[in-house]
Amino acid sequence: MTDKPKRPRLLSSELDFEEITDPSNPGTAKSAPVPDWANDAEDQASSQRPQPALFKSAARYGSDERKSAKEKNSGRDNFTMYAAVIALLGFIVIFGTIVYTKQIKSDELTPSYLTLPQNVVTVDDQTIRMVVTIQVSNADGGWLASHKQALSDLFPIVMTTIDVNDLSTEEGMERAREKLRTELNTRLQTDKIQAVLVDELLTRTH
Structure with missing residues (x-):
């Protein structure tokens, strides 16, 4: 009997091979x-x-x-x-x-004002009926109120001092008002009265 020749067998444990990867198989690729x-x-x-x-x-x-x-x-x-x-x-x-x-x-x-009661007097056969208002400064309002009775009593006397002929003209009325103001201040011994304003005037010849 003829013996078959024996095939040489290589042990993988005895040889070192580099791992070969298949390029077509990504799973087998090893990262560099x-x-x-x-x-x-x-x-x-x-x-x-x-x-x-x-x-x-x-x-x-x-x-x-x-x-x-x-x-x-x-x-x-x-x-x-x-x-x-x-x-x-x-x-x-x-x-x-x-x-x-x-x-x-x-x-x-x-100003402060005080209207006096109506007064009637007879001068040179003429009857004069007049209502006037006394004017003083605001600061003298108290003085005016306290002298109301004195002015009321004194005014008829002062009326007899004016010129009756002055009552017929405008210029004469201005002189009569100034005469009344001056006489009142003089008789009351003061200079507080600033003006005498004529509210009503009536004259009658007998």
Whole structure:
């Protein structure tokens, strides 16, 4: 019997082969080793990337800044409102003072008057009936009121001192009024009477 020749058998454990991959099968592809310089670049980029804590701090800083700006704007608004209120109050005070001052001056310049009862006298065969008003300054209003009776008693006597012919003309009436004013001041020993105004006048010849 002829012995068949034995096939040489190679033990895989005894040989080192490089792993061969099939290009048509992606699953069998083995990733290429990453160079050391690529890992170093990635580590450097990661160290330079901002951390979440920094972003949080920046956001908090922005929030505080907006809050501070809002408080400043609110303070300006309040200051503007207070300034406007103070200006308005000042205007009201000044306006009231001006009006009050004008009113006081107006009252001081406004004369006081006293109308005497009607008086009838006879002068040179002519009967004169007259109603007059005595004028003094506002400051002398009290004096005028306190001398009302004295003026009423004195006026008929003063009427007899005027010229009856003056009562017929405008110029003569001016002289008669001035005569009445002067006589009243002289007899009362004063200069407070500013004018004697004739309200009614009637003359009749007998």
